[in-house]
Amino acid sequence: MSIKIEKAESMKQKPESKEIPFGQVFTDHMFVMDYEEGKGWYDPRVIPYAPITLDPAAMIFHYGQTVFEGMKAYRTKDGETLMFRPDKNMERLNKSNRRMSIPEIDEERVLEYVKQLVEVDKEWVPEFEGTSLYIRPFIISTEANLAVAPSQSYKLMIILSPVGPYFAGGMKPVRIKVEDEFTRAVKGGTGAAKTAGNYSAAYRAQANAKKEGHADVLWLDGVEKRYIEEVGSMNIFFKIDGKVITPALSGSILEGVTRMSVLELLKDWDIPVEERKISIAELYQYYEEGKLEEAFGAGTAAVISPVGRLDWLGNTMTINGEEVGPLAKRLYDEITGIQLGVREDTKGWSVKI
Ligand code: COI
Numbered sequence: 279m280s281i282k283i284e285k286a287e288s289m290k291q292k293p294e295s296k297e298i299p300f301g302q303v304f305t306d307h308m309f310v311m312d313y314e315e316g317k318g319w320y321d322p323r324v325i326p327y328a329p330i331t332l333d334p335a336a337m338i339f340h341y342g343q344t345v346f347e348g349m350k351a352y353r354t355k356d357g358e359t360l361m362f363r364p365d366k367n368m369e370r371l372n373k374s375n376r377r378m379s380i381p382e383i384d385e386e387r388v389l390e391y392v393k394q395l396v397e398v399d400k401e402w403v404p405e406f407e408g409t410s411l412y413i414r415p416f417i418i419s420t421e422a423n424l425a426v427a428p429s430q431s432y433k434l435m436i437i438l439s440p441v442g443p444y445f446a447g448g449m450k451p452v453r454i455k456v457e458d459e460f461t462r463a464v465k466g467g468t469g470a471a472k473t474a475g476n477y478s479a480a481y482r483a484q485a486n487a488k489k490e491g492h493a494d495v496l497w498l499d500g501v502e503k504r505y506i507e508e509v510g511s512m513n514i515f516f517k518i519d520g521k522v523i524t525p526a527l528s529g530s531i532l533e534g535v536t537r538m539s540v541l542e543l544l545k546d547w548d549i550p551v552e553e554r555k556i557s558i559a560e561l562y563q564y565y566e567e568g569k570l571e572e573a574f575g576a577g578t579a580a581v582i583s584p585v586g587r588l589d590w591l592g593n594t595m596t597i598n599g600e601e602v603g604p605l606a607k608r609l610y611d612e613i614t615g616i617q618l619g620v621r622e623d624t625k626g627w628s629v630k631i
Pocket of ligand 1: 347348349477510511512577578579580
């Protein structure tokens with residue numbers, strides 16, 4: 279399936295070291311495809327990366343009908359380009375579409391488009407340690423109409439960004455604040471969809487946390503403010519007394535591709551794992567009993583990010599002496615090893631471009 283490709287005239291400067299700030303550098307090309315009611319998705323094309331023009335009444339600006347995905351391409355030492363479980367991202371894009379009343383996409387086709395775009399800009403897949411090419415597919419509603427109803431037209435775009443670690447400092451454990459004022463999502467809401475509002479609604483809480491030296495916040499459930507949900511940029515795992523506990527998908531937690539990969543690896547390694555409700559009070563009790571051995575987040579952007587300290591209403595949990603724990607390290611090495619093609623991919627997670 280080949281699509282229209284219009285090559286950029288001048289090529290931009292590529293990053294020259296691994297110090298690439300997350301999401302601030304973009305490649306030479308982007309993918310665009312349009313949708314109109316009655317016509318479906320049409321005109322897939324790769325064009326030079328450039329600003330786009332939209333009507334000020336475009337529905338995206340007013341009611342935020344939009345979804346996105348986050349995936350990565352990696353450069354192997356043999357110069358190949360690999361992606362990690364991209365079918366799962368396509369599946370989730372459609373889950374988000376259904377929740378946000380956006381027309382579904384053909385998952386296989388769009389994955390082909392992702393691959394073609396990455397192929398065009400493959401020189402941009404960075405080869406420095408800890409770097410990758412972040413792939414951001416997203417869909418926006420474009421109809422010029424202020425009615426509060428689903429748009430009749432959309433744009434699916436894919437942009438590419440060479441990235442270093444999501445949290446500055448790389449695999450260094452981060453400090454996280456347990457959010458006690460604001461709420462990310464509630465059951466029945468949009469928390470399980472990858473949609474813009476979930477992220478911008480977190481800024482206030484994140485800004486407060488950053489003032490106190492925290493990298494991000496840990497969200498509790500929106501109803502009782504008791505049960506641990508996710509960090510927003512990543513799902514969360516705890517190693518407690520030899521077993522791993524992660525919050526069960528509640529309808530308000532994003533189903534991370536890295537999260538599901540961690541669960542599969544832990545099962546393979548015969549490490550006991552529980553997906554269940556866990557309250558912050560229960561976690562604190564384990565901490566006081568000296569049973570909280572490790573905490574780490576898992577996400578496409580964050581990969582495996584150890585949490586060295588959790589602050590909850592004046593209580594400080596210092597975890598593993600704020601050092602990278604052995605399980606977080608093992609998972610990081612295994613997952614990045616598969617992503618970079620240096621560890622055996624027994625599960626068929628890697629997809630060659
Ligand atoms: C990802 O991990 O891909 C995310 O979408 C998290 C964040 C950068 C929004």
